[in-house]
Amino acid sequence: MLNIQSKLPGVNTTIFSVMSKLASEYNAINLSQGFPDYACDPNLTELVSKAMKDGYNQYAPMPGNIFLKEAIAEKVNKIYNINYNPDTEITVTAGGTQAIFTALTAIINPGDEVIIFEPAYDCYAPTVKLLGGLVKTYELSPPNYGIDWDMVKKLFSANTRMIILNSPQNPTGSILSSQDMESLIKLIRGTDILILSDEVYEHLIFDGETHLSVMRYPELRERSFVVASFGKLLHATGWKLGYCLAPEDLTKEFRKVHQFNVFSVNSPMQQAIAEYIKEPEHYNGIAAFFQEKRNYFSSLLQKSRFKLLPCKGSYFQCASYDQISNEKDTEFCIRLVKEFGVAAIPVSAFYQKNTDHKIIRFCFAKENSTLASAAEKLINV
Structure with a gap:
């Protein structure tokens, strides 16, 4: 074996790749990685x-x-x-x-x-x-x-x-x-x-x-x-x-x-x-475009047990699941894919210490039909 000293020994494949791969394996709706599922102009x-x-x-x-x-x-x-x-x-x-x-x-x-x-x-x-x-x-x-x-x-x-x-x-x-x-x-x-x-x-x-x-x-x-x-x-x-x-x-x-x-x-x-x-x-209308999607997704999740956090920008909606489960956010996201067919990102992945506040991130840069299908599944969590 070659003796290779890693310059990033604690770094593995990013959580985005992991969750997108899992979403593909389970044919889940992918609200994890931040990319649109609709065409550009x-x-x-x-x-x-x-x-x-x-x-x-x-x-x-x-x-x-x-x-x-x-x-x-x-x-x-x-x-x-x-x-x-x-x-x-x-x-x-x-x-x-x-x-x-x-x-x-x-x-x-x-x-x-x-x-x-x-x-x-x-x-x-x-x-x-x-x-x-x-x-x-x-x-x-x-x-x-x-x-x-x-x-x-x-x-x-x-x-x-x-x-x-x-x-x-x-x-x-x-x-x-x-x-x-x-x-x-x-x-x-x-x-x-x-x-x-x-x-x-x-x-x-x-x-x-x-x-x-x-x-x-x-x-x-x-x-x-x-x-x-x-x-x-x-x-x-x-x-x-x-x-x-x-x-x-x-x-x-x-x-x-x-x-x-x-x-x-x-x-x-x-x-x-x-x-x-x-x-x-x-480009001037992009804020209104995504605000409409944020509001639409938020309205659909009002019937769920997720507690939505303030979202003042970006195309990400964070949500607390502390009323649903005591699982680690990584475990909860994996179960969300496998049992409910929706992929999200555990926010602990964005902390070096993996600080877990029981919060996950959804990407709402998706077709409204995609958001509606995801919300229908999330309401049952």
């Missing part, structure tokens, strides 16, 4: 086809198609009234996760500390550890998953290098408030701490709330990598296209890694998206 796929026919089939420039970067800059300016230079401050990536990995790799050195808020998207902590960094976690608690910034301050040390934010948050659907942002500004003022702001659900925010991007705050923007996703925006998660916004000095470091990690991403899709997002109506 056929006009968009036609634009991809046109781009292929027009010859956009070779390597795109390393930082991204200039037309797409200009379209991103225009979109950001329309929404946030902020100017990012397409040449020096915008990089097109192979999805949001690659952008997160690249930003961390560009900055984190062995011994650097990174603060994350758990439950957290599961790529953050392993990437930091892979780089020799130290993860410092702040555990959020249901039902509102709020942040006590005085407690966050206690996590600071001379080695604190970065804070990772995610709003709207996966898996909880919580969002950062103006008070959160002001508290964060006070904490990092006068430090060299950087921010990685995962904003892939920026347009999926409900009930008239405003997405408070770090871009809106100059003191945060000047030290932030902002990650966005076309997969979430355009209902095309399988395309794995996103982008990173950052000041020029941070972008230079980001691209040093990006050029050796991915170099460039799908050329015809970049060209197609550049054309597509020129029309704001292609």
Whole structure:
């Protein structure tokens, strides 16, 4: 046997893959992994086809198609009234996760500390550890998953290098408030701490709330990598296209890694998206679209014994099952697939310590018929 020393000895296959595989084996309705079960706009796929026919089939420039970067800059300016230079401050990536990995790799050195808020998207902590960094976690608690910034301050040390934010948050659907942002500004003022702001659900925010991007705050923007996703925006998660916004000095470091990690991403899709997002109506209605699905799914589950938690953004609905079972959430989710035919994600999987609050996550980015079929089964749990 070869003697191989794992760099991630405690990491196994992600819970998303595990639950999706289980859903397939038992022919269950898959509300676990976060992807739509409906098609993206056929006009968009036609634009991809046109781009292929027009010859956009070779390597795109390393930082991204200039037309797409200009379209991103225009979109950001329309929404946030902020100017990012397409040449020096915008990089097109192979999805949001690659952008997160690249930003961390560009900055984190062995011994650097990174603060994350758990439950957290599961790529953050392993990437930091892979780089020799130290993860410092702040555990959020249901039902509102709020942040006590005085407690966050206690996590600071001379080695604190970065804070990772995610709003709207996966898996909880919580969002950062103006008070959160002001508290964060006070904490990092006068430090060299950087921010990685995962904003892939920026347009999926409900009930008239405003997405408070770090871009809106100059003191945060000047030290932030902002990650966005076309997969979430355009209902095309399988395309794995996103982008990173950052000041020029941070972008230079980001691209040093990006050029050796991915170099460039799908050329015809970049060209197609550049054309597509020129029309704001292609993304302005997405919040209302998903709010309607959230409300529909919520109304169907009123007859169930699940207790739904607040969902202010994303396309995930968390639910407590503490009135149903005392099982661990992992065991409950497995039984939910096998006995009731619905796949969900145990929220303990988003905590490094597997903290179990008896809460599971459903994805409602599905056809209404899919949600209705799932709810019919969940009512019997």
